[in-house]
Amino acid sequence: MKHINVKGHAGLVREKDSTAILNVDSNEYKKYISQRQNRLKSRERMEDVESDLASIKDDINEIKALLLNLTNG
16 A cells, blocks of 8 residues: 655655545554543543432432421421
8 A cells, every 4th residue: 555645744644545544643643542531531420420410419309308298297
C-alpha cells in the first residue's frame, strides 16, 4: 500500500488505493485513547451520581410519607 502525505497534517497520510486518511502518529493515537477513556469514566461517574440522586429522592419521599402517616395516624 502506498501512502501520500496530507498537506498541513504531519501525522496523517492518505492511502492511495482506498483514499482513506490514516493517522500514523502513535503518540496522537495514545492521547486520543486516553482522552476517550477519561470521557467514558466521566460519563459513568455522572450516571452513578444521577442514580444515587434518584435513590435519595425516593428515600426522602418515603420518609415524607411515613411522617405524614405518623402525624395523621
